[in-house]
Amino acid sequence: MHIMEGYLPASHAVGWGLASAPFVAYGAYRIKRVVRAHPEVKMLLAASGAYVFILSALKLPSVTGSCSHPTGTGLAAALFGPFVTTVLSAIVLLFQALLLAHGGLTTLGANIFSMGIVGPFLAYGIFKGMRGIGLVSAFAIFMAATLGDLATYAMTSLQLAIAFPDAVGGIGGATAKFLGVFAITQVPLAISEGLLTVVVWNLLSKYSSGELAVLQNVERRIA
Numbered sequence: 001m002h003i004m005e006g007y008l009p010a011s012h013a014v015g016w017g018l019a020s021a022p023f024v025a026y027g028a029y030r031i032k033r034v035v036r037a038h039p040e041v042k043m044l045l046a047a048s049g050a051y052v053f054i055l056s057a058l059k060l061p062s063v064t065g066s067c068s069h070p071t072g073t074g075l076a077a078a079l080f081g082p083f084v085t086t087v088l089s090a091i092v093l094l095f096q097a098l099l100l101a102h103g104g105l106t107t108l109g110a111n112i113f114s115m116g117i118v119g120p121f122l123a124y125g126i127f128k129g130m131r132g133i134g135l136v137s138a139f140a141i142f143m144a145a146t147l148g149d150l151a152t153y154a155m156t157s158l159q160l161a162i163a164f165p166d167a168v169g170g171i172g173g174a175t176a177k178f179l180g181v182f183a184i185t186q187v188p189l190a191i192s193e194g195l196l197t198v199v200v201w202n203l204l205s206k207y208s209s210g211e212l213a214v215l216q217n218v219e220r221r222i223a
Contacts, residue, residue, distance in 0.1 A: 005104025017109025123148025
């Protein structure tokens with residue numbers, strides 16, 4: 001769902017950047033506090049960032065000015081919370097813009113807002129909500145990763161619609177059109193991401209149970 005360099009009007013690019021900045025700033029603060037209190041989770045944090053980078057780099061052409069791809073942010077959101085995931089996404093998006101020509105610097109704020117804020121916050125809410133009512137973690141992480149991915153593409157569709165409203169249907173009509181085109185590739189990608197994330201979650205539960213136990217209590221102790 002990366003919007004390519006120069007595709008958004010300048011005012012939109014600045015607006016999305018300003019909207020994303022507070023989330024990135026607070027996320028950086030959260031990372032500093034978490035790592036200071038629990039240095040043993042550094043490797044898991046790095047692995048979560050790598051997961052986001054690898055999955056979000058697997059792009060397929062889609063709507064003009066954008067693309068379809070998994071996001072990988074559902075896993076990080078479940079592990080570290082949405083604010084930390086915002087920072088990981090911002091770092092990934094910056095490197096992809098500079099090294100892979102995937103996304104862009106002028107559209108960095110918009111891409112952070114969709115992939116690093118909307119998707120992770122929804123994924124986090126779904127995961128915590130499902131775990132809170134006693135559903136198994138594998139199903140919770142599947143739904144979180146899948147729906148978080150779809151939320152990202154829905155937000156990108158809205159961003160493009162705001163920038164380029166339909167002549168007849170306006171923003172609503174343009175959003176529906178963008179959603180329809182994205183869905184062809186994004187729905188199967190989101191389901192695939194959900195299944196892969198379950199596999200990774202199960203591996204972490206088996207081989208990194210100590211770190212997962214630490215992270216379960218991080219949010220209550222790190223303010």
